[in-house]
Amino acid sequence: MSVVNVAVIGVGLVGKEFLNQLATVASSQTNRSIRLVYVSNSKNSVYNANDGIPLDRWEQTLAQEQARKVSPSDLPSRLKADLNVSTSARPVTIVVDNTSSEQIASLYPSFIQNGVDVITPNKKAYSSNLSLYNDIVTASSTPGGGRYLNESTVGAGLPIISTLKDLVATGDEVVKIEGVLSGTLSYIFNEYSTPSGQGPSFSSIVSQAREKGYTEPHPGDDLNGADVARKLTILSRLIPSLRNHLPEGYQSVSITSLVPASLASVSSGDEFVKALPSFDAEFEQLREDAKREGKVLRYVGVIDVKEGVVKAALDKYPANHAFATSLQGSDNIIAFHTKRYGSRPLIVQGAGAGASVTAMGVMSDLLKLL
């Protein structure tokens, strides 16, 4: 029976759910044994490469005083030393990074160089500047290098990255990708801008979304468009002709921020929400302009391959467009316009955030590696 070693960095909502799913998957494996060798949160860690950590008792084990401390940055060399990952008969060893840490992302090349596979919903590695991305690609294409999978960085469990990879790998040409890629901004504009052109004020919807937990603690972190720009960067780097198009990562994307300029430096979420109503008139004007054209407002990400344009922007869509008619709640939607799919795109739609569907995307990557 072959052994698969799994090391988990980060056990917040997604990490916990991932470990739940891992326990279920592990119990259903007949010809391999899944062994949890490492678990860490921001304060503590437990490492046991010999016997593994019980999947049903990792929380208690992590909480124990005697937990053997190995920081994530020491993990690449420890895994290499203890699991012989550089030999040809090595077991599969997979690191799952469930954090959103730039620092953890910077460790990926050293894992991959040592033959350890990396799976992550952390957007940082493929959305920051080119050097980290290039280091990962180089390491994983070197013989003996580990593999890198990040399905859940865009659309959580939705098959978005795998679909784009399939299109490219089978020789299709991507013409344009267009989508509503932020669950938060999907919710806000699905509520704010309907074909009727009427409804509650922009600030009231933002407040409501925040109360429901749909936004970051500071809603400006959603409204600034950075999350959408990061996802666009990740997708762009999977398109051969755009691979090096965004040297500074998401900061190279053309971004329309919805944070009013005078609120840009307000660091408190509470204060931000309190000040937002004074900008309702501006948003009302945009809603009315769209209505006058028979359109609705949607915050979209667009990758126009031919024009080389990558933008996160507030755009107007006809009331009968899929982004207007079939989008609900905080769903994501993405349309792949390609040569093969011709005039009607391939569309994927559904919940693009949430712990269980994000963990599912991570788990489906893991199953691909088995």
Add this chain to the structure above:
Amino acid sequence: MSVVNVAVIGVGLVGKEFLNQLATVASSQTNRSIRLVYVSNSKNSVYNANDGIPLDRWEQTLAQEQARKVSPSDLPSRLKADLNVSTSARPVTIVVDNTSSEQIASLYPSFIQNGVDVITPNKKAYSSNLSLYNDIVTASSTPGGGRYLNESTVGAGLPIISTLKDLVATGDEVVKIEGVLSGTLSYIFNEYSTPSGQGPSFSSIVSQAREKGYTEPHPGDDLNGADVARKLTILSRLIPSLRNHLPEGYQSVSITSLVPASLASVSSGDEFVKALPSFDAEFEQLREDAKREGKVLRYVGVIDVKEGVVKAALDKYPANHAFATSLQGSDNIIAFHTKRYGSRPLIVQGAGAGASVTAMGVMSDLLKLL
């Protein structure tokens, strides 16, 4: 450099396009060599396990008199003998069946038992009676057995089967699957039944679809719902609790046939089309009934897991439902309602037929095996 042997049965529209894509993919491989060892059409075959058949000259090679004849039914034993597929250091050997033949499908277990992988857009194997399906599952779960992949049997290149497999494998519970799974019936009802409730007669749309090449030569082969029932059978068998639910395959599905009873025995497509107008009034009544309820008609496939119901039927959908608003042309659409995705389903939409997207589905399966 590792070698991957590919044997191709059937070189019609899909098979030709697959071989085109294979040539492109083969030329981009850096650490493996893709070798075409077999090509056959219904009359002829060429087999060359030693040197392979040139990917850019397979048509000429197949047309040559001296082509070495190996029938598909002899292929399992030939591949085993010549490629040592039963040893542990065997090369990957993949058979791609691009036919729609029941007879070729019946050979899959013998390929898989010999360690040969099978990839196919042929719906027959997983949509006929349980025994063939069970034989394939048993063979591929036996140590040393080949793998079986059939992404393009439902929705061609759309990520439908892989998505369902991911949902199931990661522990999600499928509650209901609902979709427009026939490109032909999608086109016919998208044209016939719009929210306005008005438009050309049913028979005229069928004739038009036939002229455009959207239907089978005998449109009854689309209107009888069998194709939808086959796709539902394939999907049902990927859902653990329904695996054995359709003992006779697609014939166990509850099917609403749109072929008028008195035309059931008309074997000529021309005669069928000529006789269809006398039934326009019946279809008009259905269209008007739907319109009166603010709905449109769609021919859908439904798998209700809880109720154990699998049906191919003409149903009515509200004018603001995704099946009414966002479906165009001959697109397929499928909605996965699952426990994790809650009240809003995961949706995949796009062209579900055509040689290039079908071949793409086959090719993406092949890339999964590499």
